[in-house]
Amino acid sequence: xxxxxxxxxxKAMREAGAIAALVLDEVARFVVPGVTTLDVDEYAAARIxxxxxxxxxxxxHKYPCHVCISVNDEVVHGIAGRRRLEFGDLASIDVGVYYHxxxxxxxxxxxxxxxxxxxxxxxxxxxxxxxxGIAQAVAGNRVVDVSRAxxxxxxxxxxxVVREFVGHGVGRSVHEEPQVPNYDDGKSSPRLRPGMTLxxxxxxxxxxxxxxxxxxxWTVVSEDGLPSAHFEHTVLVGEGPAEILTxxxxxxxxxxx
Ligand code: MF3
Ligand code: CO
Ligand code: CO
Numbered sequence: 001x002x003x004x005x006x007x008x009x010x011k012a013m014r015e016a017g018a019i020a021a022l023v024l025d026e027v028a029r030f031v032v033p034g035v036t037t038l039d040v041d042e043y044a045a046a047r048i049x050x051x052x053x054x055x056x057x058x059x060x061h062k063y064p065c066h067v068c069i070s071v072n073d074e075v076v077h078g079i080a081g082r083r084r085l086e087f088g089d090l091a092s093i094d095v096g097v098y099y100h101x102x103x104x105x106x107x108x109x110x111x112x113x114x115x116x117x118x119x120x121x122x123x124x125x126x127x128x129x130x131x132x133g134i135a136q137a138v139a140g141n142r143v144v145d146v147s148r149a150x151x152x153x154x155x156x157x158x159x160x161v162v163r164e165f166v167g168h169g170v171g172r173s174v175h176e177e178p179q180v181p182n183y184d185d186g187k188s189s190p191r192l193r194p195g196m197t198l199x200x201x202x203x204x205x206x207x208x209x210x211x212x213x214x215x216x217x218w219t220v221v222s223e224d225g226l227p228s229a230h231f232e233h234t235v236l237v238g239e240g241p242a243e244i245l246t247x248x249x250x251x252x253x254x255x256x257x
Contacts, residue, residue: 002169002177004195009171010236012102013197017234017245019051020104024095025248027067033087033113037069040093041080048097056096056103056174063218068094068107075203075211075220075228076165087113090123092230096174105170105199106246107232118206119227125157126204126229133182133200137192137235137242143178144189150202151183160209162228165220167201170234192237197245201232 005013026047031040045066048055055066063077070078070092071085078092085091094107109123132153136145146167154161167180178190182202205211210223222228235242 002190002196003171004193005171005197005236006195009102010195012100013104013171013234013236014245016053016097016099016102016104017106018104018249019048019053019099020095020097020106020234021246021248022051023047023053023097024093024106024108024246027093027095028108028110031085031091031093031110031112033085035085037071037078037080037083037085040069040091041065041067044095051097051099053097053099056098056105057094060174067096068092070094070219070228070230072227073222073225075162075205075222076230077218077220079216079218085112088115088119090115090119090227090229092228094230094232101172103170103172103174103234104246105174105232105234107201107230109229109231121157122159122204122206122227122229125154125159126202127231129153129202129204130200130231130233133202134233134235134242134244137198137200137237139192139194139237139239141192142189143180143192144184146200147181147189148184154182154202154204160205160207162203162205162209162211164211165203167199167232170197170199194238196237197234198237199232199234201230203228203230
């Protein structure tokens with residue numbers, strides 16, 4: 001069952017989304033060469049607390065960290081630890097917060113200090129694929145229209161979309177129906193209606209689409225060891241263009257085409 005959000009729910013989702021976006025922005029600026037992934041998680045925990053929210057990921061299916069930090073060939077669900085970030089690494093940060101009973105879920109890949117042109121292209125294509133998907137998140141379309149737009153854009157740029165992990169409805173829970181794949185899975189696909197809130201989140205591999213899970217039970221890595229990028233927004237479907245709930249109020253998206 002897909003849960004439609006009332007006006008009141010939408011207002012709460014806007015607040016949760018804004019906090020998630022602020023935290024992601026803060027954490028992204030904290031990511032510099034020399035900090036450990038545990039430093040990043042501790043900083044994220046402090047910022048989430050400071051905004052009066054709590055992590056939606058800590059303890060979710062026993063996930064042990066406040067945010068997900070996935071480096072280079074790590075696709076999603078990386079676990080913070082003693083690893084020290086180095087210049088040129090790609091760090092994917094995924095922030096999920098609860099605020100007044102609702103979840104904001106947003107992710108971004110950032111270069112640590114700087115990166116080479118190929119890595120920059122991977123990030124740009126993934127971010128733009130997210131916006132291609134969001135552009136299709138309009139009442140009357142189906143979920144597969146979002147999926148196809150993402151897949152088409154990514155593959156036209158020579159990269160691969162991950163199949164095993166998908167976007168999702170989001171609301172009082174991190175994961176609600178419907179699933180929002182980043183490719184056309186050929187299955188029947190729900191129609192989008194005003195009041196749906198979706199987390200759209202392309203995970204894009206520089207090489208092949210294959211992934212596997214490390215023995216820690218969480219960290220998803222690319223099978224070929226090539227880097228991966230991940231961008232995510234929580235959006236509200238309406239009659240017109242979707243409203244992005246996880247836009248950071250202090251960093252308008254001026255960089256986008
Ligand atoms: N961030 C993931 C998502 O966007 C969910 C993470 S679940 C966790 O859907 F348990 F790993 F935190
Ligand atoms: Co997320
Ligand atoms: Co998500």
